Amino acid sequence: MKAIWNNEVIAESNETIVVEGNHYFPPDSVKADLLVMSDKTSVCPRKGNARYHSLEVEGKQNSNAAWYYPNPNEAAKEIAGYIAFWNGVQIID
Numbered sequence: 839m840k841a842i843w844n845n846e847v848i849a850e851s852n853e854t855i856v857v858e859g860n861h862y863f864p865p866d867s868v869k870a871d872l873l874v875m876s877d878k879t880s881v882c883p884r885k886g887n888a889r890y891h892s893l894e895v896e897g898k899q900n901s902n903a904a905w906y907y908p909n910p911n912e913a914a915k916e917i918a919g920y921i922a923f924w925n926g927v928q929i930i931d
Contacts (some may be wrong), residue, residue, distance in 0.1 A: 839863070843903065844895040844911070844926040848872055855917055861929050862906075862920035878902045885914040893927070903927055 839861050841849040851867035873891040881887045891904040903925040910918050923929065 840930050841868075841923045841927050842930065843893055843900055843923070844898050846872065846895045848893060848895075848904075848923065848927065849921065855920060857914065857917055857922075858923040860924070861923045862917045865906075865919050865921060868904075868921050872902075873904060874899070876902050880905070884911065885917070886911040891921070893925075900925055900927070 839851060840847050840870040841863060849863040849868040851863050854861040854863050862876050872893055872895055874894050876892050878890040888905045888907050890902040895902045897907040904921050904923050906919060906921045907914060907917055908919060924926045
């Protein structure tokens with residue numbers, strides 16, 4: 839699987855975990871230099887507290903386009919630290 843935004847491959851892995859229709863990429867498969875930490879957080883009753891990153895590629899920014907669960911609830915422990923994308927990021931096989 840690949841995560842692509844602004845013609846750049848943000849993440850690539852054959853080891854994604856699919857939860858609720860979203861592909862969660864292993865942290866080491868994501869280009870960390872394209873992530874910018876965000877102040878945004880959200881809460882999922884099943885997964886727990888999420889943190890967000892914005893993407894910055896070729897001078898363009900996609901706010902809060904990546905999220906992860908640093909300390910997920912027990913029901914979602916398999917995605918701890920894995921990163922998912924949305925907001926215009928294409929996920930392709």
